[in-house]
Amino acid sequence: MKTYFHVDMDAFFVSVEELFDPSLIGKPVVVGGQANQRGVVSAASYAARKFGVHSAMPLRTAHRLCPQAIFVDGHPTRYREYSGKVYQVLKSFSPQVDMASVDEAYMDLTGTERLHGPPLSAAHRLHDAMKRSTALNCSIGIAASRMVAKVASDQAKPNGVLWVLPGEEARFLAPLDVRKIPGVGKVTEKNLQAWGVRKVGDLAALDEDFLRQHLGQWGLALAGKSRGMDAGGWFDGEVGDDNTPKSISHEFTFNEDTADSDTLESTLARLSEMVARRLREHDLHARTIQLKLRYSDFSTITRAHSFDHGTQLDTEIFQQIRALFRANRKANSTIRLLGVHASGLKPAEGQLNMLDETNTNRWRKAMSAVDRLRDKFGEDSVSLAMGLRGRFRERVHENPAGLPGKTAGKTPREGGER
Amino acid sequence: MEFTVSKTDLVRELNFSQGVVEKKTTIPILSNVLVEAAGDRINLTATDLELGIRSSCPARVKKQGAGTIPAKRLLDYVRLLPDADLEVKLQDNQWASLVCGRSRTRIAGMSRESFPELPQMPDVLAQIPVGVLASMIARTIFAISMEESRFTLNGSLLMLKSSGLSMVATDGHRLAMVEHPVELPGVTSPFRALLPRKAMGEILKLGQDSSPDAMLSFSGDENHLFFQFGQRLLLSRKLTGNFPDFERVLPKDHPHFVALDREELRKSIERVSQFSDERSRAVRMRVQEGELHIHSSLSETGESEDSLPADYDGSPVEIGFNASYLLDFLRASSEEKVTFHFKDPNSAGELRPAANGEPGYKYRYVVMPMRI
Numbered sequence: 001m002k003t004y005f006h007v008d009m010d011a012f013f014v015s016v017e018e019l020f021d022p023s024l025i026g027k028p029v030v031v032g033g034q035a036n037q038r039g040v041v042s043a044a045s046y047a048a049r050k051f052g053v054h055s056a057m058p059l060r061t062a063h064r065l066c067p068q069a070i071f072v073d074g075h076p077t078r079y080r081e082y083s084g085k086v087y088q089v090l091k092s093f094s095p096q097v098d099m100a101s102v103d104e105a106y107m108d109l110t111g112t113e114r115l116h117g118p119p120l121s122a123a124h125r126l127h128d129a130m131k132r133s134t135a136l137n138c139s140i141g142i143a144a145s146r147m148v149a150k151v152a153s154d155q156a157k158p159n160g161v162l163w164v165l166p167g168e169e170a171r172f173l174a175p176l177d178v179r180k181i182p183g184v185g186k187v188t189e190k191n192l193q194a195w196g197v198r199k200v201g202d203l204a205a206l207d208e209d210f211l212r213q214h215l216g217q218w219g220l221a222l223a224g225k226s227r228g229m230d231a232g233g234w235f236d237g238e239v240g241d242d243n244t245p246k247s248i249s250h251e252f253t254f255n256e257d258t259a260d261s262d263t264l265e266s267t268l269a270r271l272s273e274m275v276a277r278r279l280r281e282h283d284l285h286a287r288t289i290q291l292k293l294r295y296s297d298f299s300t301i302t303r304a305h306s307f308d309h310g311t312q313l314d315t316e317i318f319q320q321i322r323a324l325f326r327a328n329r330k331a332n333s334t335i336r337l338l339g340v341h342a343s344g345l346k347p348a349e350g351q352l353n354m355l356d357e358t359n360t361n362r363w364r365k366a367m368s369a370v371d372r373l374r375d376k377f378g379e380d381s382v383s384l385a386m387g388l389r390g391r392f393r394e395r396v397h398e399n400p401a402g403l404p405g406k407t408a409g410k411t412p413r414e415g416g417e418r
Numbered sequence: 419m420e421f422t423v424s425k426t427d428l429v430r431e432l433n434f435s436q437g438v439v440e441k442k443t444t445i446p447i448l449s450n451v452l453v454e455a456a457g458d459r460i461n462l463t464a465t466d467l468e469l470g471i472r473s474s475c476p477a478r479v480k481k482q483g484a485g486t487i488p489a490k491r492l493l494d495y496v497r498l499l500p501d502a503d504l505e506v507k508l509q510d511n512q513w514a515s516l517v518c519g520r521s522r523t524r525i526a527g528m529s530r531e532s533f534p535e536l537p538q539m540p541d542v543l544a545q546i547p548v549g550v551l552a553s554m555i556a557r558t559i560f561a562i563s564m565e566e567s568r569f570t571l572n573g574s575l576l577m578l579k580s581s582g583l584s585m586v587a588t589d590g591h592r593l594a595m596v597e598h599p600v601e602l603p604g605v606t607s608p609f610r611a612l613l614p615r616k617a618m619g620e621i622l623k624l625g626q627d628s629s630p631d632a633m634l635s636f637s638g639d640e641n642h643l644f645f646q647f648g649q650r651l652l653l654s655r656k657l658t659g660n661f662p663d664f665e666r667v668l669p670k671d672h673p674h675f676v677a678l679d680r681e682e683l684r685k686s687i688e689r690v691s692q693f694s695d696e697r698s699r700a701v702r703m704r705v706q707e708g709e710l711h712i713h714s715s716l717s718e719t720g721e722s723e724d725s726l727p728a729d730y731d732g733s734p735v736e737i738g739f740n741a742s743y744l745l746d747f748l749r750a751s752s753e754e755k756v757t758f759h760f761k762d763p764n765s766a767g768e769l770r771p772a773a774n775g776e777p778g779y780k781y782r783y784v785v786m787p788m789r790i
Contacts, residue, residue, distance in 0.1 A: 308565075308591070348789040350698050351740060354766065355590050355662050357786070 001166055003119055003142065005107040006149035007090060007126070010137040010158040012103035013043035016082050017072055019135060028053075028069040035063035035071045038255050042074045046158065077379075079103075085134045093126055104153075106146050123161045143169065145230045150182055169228025174201030181225050188222070191215070200226050245282060249292075250274040251339035257296045259334040265322055266390030271340040272318035273387045277379075279342060280371055285310025287344030289317055291324040294337035302341075303328045310349040313363050314384055317342070419483030419508040421455040425499050425518065427475040430627075432493040434650065435464035437620050438471045439489040450486035452533045453506070455479045463536060464489055469617055470536045473650040484530045487514050495523060539644040539651060542635040543609065544578055544602040548647065549630025550778075554585045555618045557596045557781055560746040562615045563589035570659035573614040576643075578605045578636075585613075586664050592743045592785040593664060594750075598778050611643055612661055617654035624650055668784060669766050672759035674735070676705055676728040677772055680756045683710075684748040686724035690714045691741035693722040700790045701741045703767075705760065706734040714741070737763045738788035744769070747783040763787055 009015065013031040018024045028048035032055075033039045041062050044053040051066035062069065083102045090097045093116065096108035109122060116122035123140045130138050141152025142163040149164075151173065156162035164172045178184050178192050178200055191214070197203050204226040211219030224231030250271045258264060268291075279286055290304040303324045311317060321340055329335075353360060370382045380391065432451065440448035445467075452463040460477040463470065485508040495516070496504065505517040508527065516523045555574070563571035574587040584597040624647045628634075635646040638656070645652045687701065694700050694714040704711040710728045715721030737760060747769045748756070755772035769783045 350700070350790070351591050351788050352764070352786040353590050354588065354593060354667050354784070354786045357667075 001110075002144050003109045003112075004144065004146045004149040005094075005109055005119075005123065005126070006141040006143075006146065006153040007086075007105050007107065007130075008139050008141075008150075008153040008157070009086060009103040010139060011043060011045055012082075012136070013074065013079055014045040015136050016078050017075070020075075020078065021072075024070060024072070028066050030059070030062050030066070030069045030071050031074050033059050033071065033073060035059060035069075039253065044069075082134060082136065086130070086136070086138075089126070089130050089133050092129070093122070104150075106149070120161065120163050123163070127161060143228070145169070145228055147182060147225055147230050148172065148228045151176065151180055154180065164228075170201075170204060170226075173226065173228055174199060174204065176200045178203055181222070183225070184222070188215075188218075245284070245345060247341060247343040247345065248275055248278045248282070248284075248286070249290075249339060249341035251292065251337060253337045254335070257334040257336045259332055262389065264329075264335060264338065265325065266386050266388070267338050268321050268325055268340065268390070269314075269318050269384050269386035270390035271338060272321050273314045273384055275340050275342050276312055276314040276317050276367070277371065277374070279312035279345070280367065282345075283347060284345040285312050285347070285349040286317070286342035287346065287350075288342070289320055290339075290341040290343070291321050291328070292337070292339030292341060293325070293329060293335060295330070296334045296336050298336070300337075301328060306344070309351045309353065310344075310346050312349075313360070313367060314387075315363055316360075318384065318386070419453070419455045419485055420481040420506070421460055421477040421479045422503050422505050423460060423475065423477040425496060425501055425504050428504060429493065429497055431462050431473045431475050431650075432489065432496065434471055434473055434620075434624065435462060435489050436493060437616075437623065438464045438466055438469050440466045447486060447528055447532045447534075449488055449490070450528055450533070451489040451492065452484065452486050452530060453508075454484040454530075456482045463533075465534060465536060467534065468614065468655050469620065470653045471620065471650065472536065472653075475649075483508060485512060485514065485527050486530055486533050487525055487527045491525060495525070536653060537639065537642050539646065539653070540637050540639050542604070542646075543637045544604045544635075545633040546583065546602070546636050547600060547630070548625045548628045548632045548634050550583065550598050550600050551634065552622055552625035552630070553779070554583065554596045554598060555622055557750050557779075558585050558587040558594040559615065559618050559622075560750060561587040561589055561592055561594040561783075562618075565589070570612065570657060570661055573612045573657045574618060575661045575664070576611050576613045578602055578609040580605045586661070588662065588664060591740070592746075592783065593667065594747070595664070595668070595782045595784075597780040600778075609638065611638055612657035612659070613643060614654055614657050617643070617645075617652065620652050620654075621645060624652060667766070668782070669759075669761075669768060672761050672765075672768060674705070674730070674732055674761070675757050675759040676710060676730050677755055677757050678710065678726055678728060680748055680751065680754060682726055683756065683758075684745060686712050686726060687741050687744055687748070690722045690724050691745075693720050694741055698788065699741045699743075700738050700788050701744075702736055702738050702790065703758075704734060704736040705730050705732075705758075707731055710758070735760060735762060737767060738790040739767065739785060740788055743785050747785075751781065763789075 014029050017031060026047060029045040030041055030048055030053060032042035037059055039059050041053060041055050041057045041059060043055050048066055048069050053062045053066050079102055087099060090105050090107055094107045094109050094112065098106045100106060119142045123142055127140060130136060137159040139153045139156040139159060140161045141149040141156055143149040143152055144166045148169050152162040152164050176199065178197060179189055181200060203222065208220065208223045211223050215222065221231040252267055252271060287310050288304055288306045290302050292302045294300040305320045305324055373382050435451050448466055454461040455477060456479065458476060458479065459474045461472060461474045463472045499518045499521060502519055507515045509515065512527045512529055514525045514527050558574050562573060571589055574585050577584045580602055582597055582599040586595045628647050637644040641656055643654050643656055690712045691699060691701050691714060693716050695716060701712055701714040707730060710726045711723065713723045751771055753771035757770050757772050759768040766784050766786050771781055
């Protein structure tokens, strides 16, 4: 029998903002940008949520729903810093910690009774330690599966602890809306409603074969989840499993759609730099890079290029991304969003090149110097000349879909970027 | 046009046109072979505008003239005829009628007017032994890049001097270079050109039909290269652009080397590489005291190891390589012993035939390592 904790920070971004500006405490606060800007809500305070504001909602909609809300820009560096502090507190309780995003984590506390005492008292001590070290509130769900622990922490919010005793999972889940199950979104909910399934209990009563027939593997996973088991996608692994990223990507939505090639290409340069920087942080080399391009009419294309070796160099990635962009962009079209995506990640670069090796080696050295400068003086201290003009304020999101592992990364710095 | 030709002769010559005629029908006339009858021969010409081949065979010409016939359809049909004489007659409406024994066929042709004119062969620059050129091609062709975007690497660099012939091919990961001291007295100033891979393949085919001691006449103009094998002429457009400065990347010297049995090495690498990643084909070569270890592993599948005796007493060095690259060389060379020259895991390694290899040829194969 396992004992899992799911620790979820309460209104994380807002709480961090409150630490820097106490006048925000208790007020409706929306993090993500100004009311008249394009973009989406990264996080909303509990006071703002009462008006129906939630993350991933367009900022302008949030303003309509709650005109008196205070809109603040997001500060990714602050959140990363606090996420790191949260991670340190968790790490002191168990070596098995998986940050599922910037503000939530799964912990395996199986077999720690002699060290921490029974789960509930361990949770209370963790709760206190968190408050003491970070001045932030969190909610903790405890259960024999990560799935139930996650649902429990949600039910415990804000600032609570909830332990679902082993054997009681089905009874605990049955009265909840199916939407409470991680991974069930609008689409699945609609499907299920068509079959008259609204509560988790209704889902548990369905025939497994029926679910498999209609939803495939995901149907089977759902059946398992409805009974409180870890199943499907991210839950198939174990806490502490190797979870090196499968892909790394950065996207940017322009405040105003643009057709200006200079702006577009310098934004691509900036995105390529960000992707390359994270590849190097993880010590990974990408075999495949992909360009994502969304036009003003929301039509979206992706185009990929595969290298015959792995790369983590800004210049190499940007060169190919720019070539893909020039070859595939509709002439003079206005563009809403650009994205750079790296996959096929391997720990070593593989085949070395005979003709460009000297040059590549120079870039490798230059980039490692650049990384040291950035570590010391901040991300914006050095940039490709092309990327200088493409600088933008990084946007952040708390995990709006509530999918564990959706933005999972190895280190807490990773979480939340989308 | 009207002539009689031996079926066997016609099939043999048509076979050479098959590698050249356009497979895609973007320009329909390029799928056709041009047939010209005059004197006591017929000439057959095919081209895809990059490559052209002209060959000929004896025929009894009743009425001279010319026309074009779909090359593949013609060969596919004629091949099925009995070994006998074939009468070919081109009608005014461009249909060709074929009569052989009791078989009669009509094939829709096209007028010769729209068939592209091939350039004329300029003065012969050199006489090259067919066997030498063919074996140089066989030793380099596999190292040519398959990536079409790297167009200057889609062929070999061919270099002629009065004192010899050399050929270099690279795909950026490995480089094959072969030199032969054949005397080419006609070459007064050094000649360099990029020979496309497809032309190299056709030269190999034409070479197989000639005796190795036979000579071919070589020539080149600004845009084309010409290879005349007796009655058959292959011409190819040159690749444009600059071949990389290969002399810069050729290792000057390597601190270490081991001599190995070529077949043993080939078999070992073939075995071990069964357990290498399908895409990268990475194997680890570890040279240590008295032996060469070859090792490969796939975390989910298994691992494999082979070792060969080697005369070595330096400190151990382990280098990753793409097994396919090494095998390409080991399959292309014919010598009993090869030497493997190396420095460290980040520097290029090199394979060569051991000192007393096939006389005449100087053969070097440089391979960049992999970081695994």
